[in-house]
Amino acid sequence: MKTYNNKAWWLVLPVFVLVAFSAIIPMMTVVNYSVQDIFDPSTRYFVGTEWYREILADPRLHDSLVRQFIYSFCVLAIEVPLGIIVALSMPRRGLGVPVSLILLSLPLLVPWNVVGTIWQIIGREDIGLYGWILNSLGLDYNYASNPRDAWITVLVMDVWHWTSLVALLCYSGLRSIPDVYYQAARIDRASHWAVFRFIQLPKLKNVLLIAVMLRFMDSFMIYTEPFVLTGGGPGTATTFLSQTLTQMALGQFDLGRASAFSLIYFLIILLVTWVFYTAMTHNDNKE
Amino acid sequence: MAEIRLEQLAHSYHSAPSQPRDYALRPIDHVWEQGGAYALLGPSGCGKSTLLNIISGLLAPSEGRVLYDGKSVNDLSPQDRNIAQVFQFPVVYDTMTVHQNLAFPLRNQGQPRERIDARVREVAEALEIEPLLNRKAKNLTADEKQKVSMGRGLVRDDVAAILFDEPLTVIDPQLKWRLRRKLKEIHQRFNVTMVYVTHDQLEASTFADKIAVMYEGQIVQFGTPRELFENPQHTFVGYFIGSPGMNLLDVALGETGIEFDGRTLAVADAIVAQLRQREGERLQLGIRPEFVQLVAPENAVLHGYVDLVQDQGTFKIVDVRLDTPSAPVVKARLGEEANVPEGRTGVHFPEPWQRFYIDDHLVGVADENL
Numbered sequence: 275m276k277t278y279n280n281k282a283w284w285l286v287l288p289v290f291v292l293v294a295f296s297a298i299i300p301m302m303t304v305v306n307y308s309v310q311d312i313f314d315p316s317t318r319y320f321v322g323t324e325w326y327r328e329i330l331a332d333p334r335l336h337d338s339l340v341r342q343f344i345y346s347f348c349v350l351a352i353e354v355p356l357g358i359i360v361a362l363s364m365p366r367r368g369l370g371v372p373v374s375l376i377l378l379s380l381p382l383l384v385p386w387n388v389v390g391t392i393w394q395i396i397g398r399e400d401i402g403l404y405g406w407i408l409n410s411l412g413l414d415y416n417y418a419s420n421p422r423d424a425w426i427t428v429l430v431m432d433v434w435h436w437t438s439l440v441a442l443l444c445y446s447g448l449r450s451i452p453d454v455y456y457q458a459a460r461i462d463r464a465s466h467w468a469v470f471r472f473i474q475l476p477k478l479k480n481v482l483l484i485a486v487m488l489r490f491m492d493s494f495m496i497y498t499e500p501f502v503l504t505g506g507g508p509g510t511a512t513t514f515l516s517q518t519l520t521q522m523a524l525g526q527f528d529l530g531r532a533s534a535f536s537l538i539y540f541l542i543i544l545l546v547t548w549v550f551y552t553a554m555t556h557n558d559n560k561e
Numbered sequence: 562m563a564e565i566r567l568e569q570l571a572h573s574y575h576s577a578p579s580q581p582r583d584y585a586l587r588p589i590d591h592v593w594e595q596g597g598a599y600a601l602l603g604p605s606g607c608g609k610s611t612l613l614n615i616i617s618g619l620l621a622p623s624e625g626r627v628l629y630d631g632k633s634v635n636d637l638s639p640q641d642r643n644i645a646q647v648f649q650f651p652v653v654y655d656t657m658t659v660h661q662n663l664a665f666p667l668r669n670q671g672q673p674r675e676r677i678d679a680r681v682r683e684v685a686e687a688l689e690i691e692p693l694l695n696r697k698a699k700n701l702t703a704d705e706k707q708k709v710s711m712g713r714g715l716v717r718d719d720v721a722a723i724l725f726d727e728p729l730t731v732i733d734p735q736l737k738w739r740l741r742r743k744l745k746e747i748h749q750r751f752n753v754t755m756v757y758v759t760h761d762q763l764e765a766s767t768f769a770d771k772i773a774v775m776y777e778g779q780i781v782q783f784g785t786p787r788e789l790f791e792n793p794q795h796t797f798v799g800y801f802i803g804s805p806g807m808n809l810l811d812v813a814l815g816e817t818g819i820e821f822d823g824r825t826l827a828v829a830d831a832i833v834a835q836l837r838q839r840e841g842e843r844l845q846l847g848i849r850p851e852f853v854q855l856v857a858p859e860n861a862v863l864h865g866y867v868d869l870v871q872d873q874g875t876f877k878i879v880d881v882r883l884d885t886p887s888a889p890v891v892k893a894r895l896g897e898e899a900n901v902p903e904g905r906t907g908v909h910f911p912e913p914w915q916r917f918y919i920d921d922h923l924v925g926v927a928d929e930n931l
Contacts, residue, residue, distance in 0.1 A: 457648070458648060
């Protein structure tokens with residue numbers, strides 16, 4: 275005899291509460307702000323899509339969106355191949371394994387603002403190792419005044435900070451390939467490239483999907499490092515979306531526009547991630 | 562295509578081997594002739610796969626040499642040895658189709674497209690996987706995958722040899738039998754040296770012309786299935802080949818001849834004389850269950866009681882517990898129509914089928930008859 279009751283709801287209730295407070299309620303608040311013009315709690319007007327239309331026409335948003343996409347593209351284009359190369363060249367057995375794992379994990383343990391500060395110093399042409407070397411080589415490098423240099427520094431910082439993550443994910447993927455695959459490839463006289471293309475890459479696909487999505491989302495939301503390094507400057511060279519948003523929301527206290535902005539921001543990330551996911555998994559469903 | 566010769570080949574997985582136990586392979590001298598179909602038979606862990614991996618070059622031997630057609634290949638990688646090997650578990654390239662999988666070894670050699678295509682079709686036809694050629698290898702069943710793995714070994718027709726490392730483990734019994742026949746056909750058609758590793762004597766004897774039996778890192782006997790059955794050179798071969806394996810009784814060389822538990826057995830004087838010349842710690846009498854005769858008690862020196870009868874359908878296995886002090890069990894294999902005695906019976910070992918082993922190695926007249 276089975277008993278039917280609704281006890282199971284009590285078991286999922288904590289999750290509901292948690293998600294409600296961590297995601298749904300804050301997000302609905304933002305939605306609420308984005309469709310109203312609020313002066314104080316009793317004086318507010320429903321404005322419909324006005325904020326959205328305004329923000330979509332705002333050149334500031336266009337500029338930082340373009341900047342943001344180029345930046346995220348560069349991050350992925352450098353970190354993913356570099357991470358794979360690092361993972362491929364890591365030792366597969368022996369003492370080298372724990373040593374390289376620890377070395378690779380170190381950058382991941384450094385907080386974002388510390389990374390910014392470190393590179394602020396390393397990049398200085400007088401006392402910074404990186405800046406000094408570049409300038410001694412005759413390159414006119416100055417991240418504080420040259421927009422290009424600042425932009426490259428932010429990119430290098432990210433590569434330094436996060437390539438390890440891609441490398442570690444790929445390494446775990448490579449470790450799951452049984453030795454017999456490599457043996458069969460040697461017997462079949464496969465070149466190194468063929469081994470990579472037909473054995474390693476297919477097995478890496480799933481971890482690469484995770485790596486690409488994580489790195490995309492993270493780099494698309496980058497805030498702390500450029501803020502610490504140059505405060506988004508010089509000019510607006512390193513002012514990415516999140517900083518534009520913060521300036522709008524907290525600097526100008528333009529909550530309606532900022533809310534509309536954050537929802538668009540959120541949808542872009544959702545959309546791009548979905549595109550990545552579909553593109554990388556659609557082959558699995560064939561045949 | 563080549564003759565493969567092993568010279569004093571030994572291997573240890575220890576960095577500093579000091580005693581025989583440290584060796585996975587003890588020094589082996591052996592020749593696989595060009596064009597032969599061979600089986601390498603032995604229990605798990607006897608060194609079969611190690612030996613195979615050394616021949617193909619996946620593993621470098623600690624001692625000795627591997628020669629293809631008289632030339633040492635010790636320093637050559639598997640790629641340069643031009644050898645094919647099929648592994649125990651299927652290895653397919655997931656992202657490729659079956660056709661691309663089969664073509665892969667040939668493409669790596671840079672062969673022309675038409676030739677590759679012809680070879681792939683020939684092998685696919687032989688393995689009956691033609692309908693699968695355009696399917697992605699990823700979605701095949703385990704036995705289809707293994708056929709593809711085997712196909713990649715067979716597709717190259719210029720290889721020194723094809724090595725099979727228990728390739729039919731994942732295949733169901735019905736198909737196993739057919740695939741073995743296929744391999745045999747392919748062997749005859751392409752005249753390539755094949756070495757087939759297995760722990761199944763039936764598999765070995767249906768595939769191979771000659772079987773090498775391995776035991777504790779050594780090849781203890783190399784011969785036709787019939788030789789292995791009639792004249793096991795080592796007690797292990799006697800025990801491992803045949804079902805059930807050879808009966809082995811500890812006997813002693815006494816004043817009057819061969820004695821077992823105080824009874825003198827009927828053994829030719831010539832053999833007794835020969836055994837007297839040899840030294841050794843342990844003397845054993847071996848006789849195959851097929852040759853053990855159960856006779857009336859008054860016609861035999863040894864007696865025992867029938868312990869157990871297993872009817873296998875086409876034959877019966879009778880366990881007889883001898884009534885001597887050590888009370889060993891002797892197995893007899895009788896025809897289905899034979900009468901199984903009840904209770905006490907005489908046990909007779911016909912002289913032509915008696916084999917004697919000193920310290921596990923065959924001695925006596927029999928080894929001169931080989």
